[in-house]
Amino acid sequence: xxxxxxxxxxxxxxxxxxxxxxxxxxxxxxxxxxxxxxxxxxxxxxxxxxxxxxxxxxxxxxxxxxxxxxxxxxxxxxxxxxxxxxxxxxxxxxx
Amino acid sequence: xxxxxxxxxxxxxxxxxxxxxxxxxxxxxxxxxxxxxxxxxxxxxxxxxxxxxxxxxxxxxxxxxxxxxxxxxxxxxxxxxxxxxxxxxxxxxxx
Numbered sequence: 001x002x003x004x005x006x007x008x009x010x011x012x013x014x015x016x017x018x019x020x021x022x023x024x025x026x027x028x029x030x031x032x033x034x035x036x037x038x039x040x041x042x043x044x045x046x047x048x049x050x051x052x053x054x055x056x057x058x059x060x061x062x063x064x065x066x067x068x069x070x071x072x073x074x075x076x077x078x079x080x081x082x083x084x085x086x087x088x089x090x091x092x093x094x095x
Numbered sequence: 096x097x098x099x100x101x102x103x104x105x106x107x108x109x110x111x112x113x114x115x116x117x118x119x120x121x122x123x124x125x126x127x128x129x130x131x132x133x134x135x136x137x138x139x140x141x142x143x144x145x146x147x148x149x150x151x152x153x154x155x156x157x158x159x160x161x162x163x164x165x166x167x168x169x170x171x172x173x174x175x176x177x178x179x180x181x182x183x184x185x186x187x188x189x190x
Contacts, residue, residue: 041139042139043142044137044180048180051166051178051180052166052178055166064164068162069142069146071146083146085139089164
């Protein structure tokens with residue numbers, strides 16, 4: 001199984017779209033784990049999605065496992081060096 | 096040593112205040128680890144602070160270690176049940 005199969009990238013869509021996406025990966029797609037990824041200002045939203053999916057919708061079957069942060073650096077169109085933080089939250093089906 | 100001694104709570108002060116606070120805990124206070132905590136919309140800012148402190152200011156001496164998320168539930172003044180996500184990022188001095 002491709003390790004990128006169950007990845008959800010958080011952006012500007014409505015909050016519940018992402019929660020539903022995570023829940024459905026576990027329920028109808030039978031995923032063992034789902035990774036929620038986000039950058040910059042969407043990091044808070046990604047944490048909320050992970051917490052709501054794991055604790056309200058999938059309580060006692062899924063937990064928030066390892067969480068990684070990192071930085072990406074790139075030049076913007078004015079040529080300035082920009083740094084943006086990233087997060088990856090791994091949700092795991094309890095064994 | 097009190098385990099809460101080196102904790103920084105992120106709120107609405109300027110970004111660099113917190114980065115400086117983290118860096119000074121490691122440099123002038125000789126901390127072995129510093130925990131950055133935040134709630135709700137300040138979670139993205141807390142991740143940025145951890146990344147900038149560890150990678151730009153303390154490069155090669157400090158790393159972002161374990162990261163924990165959680166939820167707090169409480170009633171607001173209108174009596175509605177509110178849920179807010181929290182994060183704790185542990186920065187560790189490399190051995």
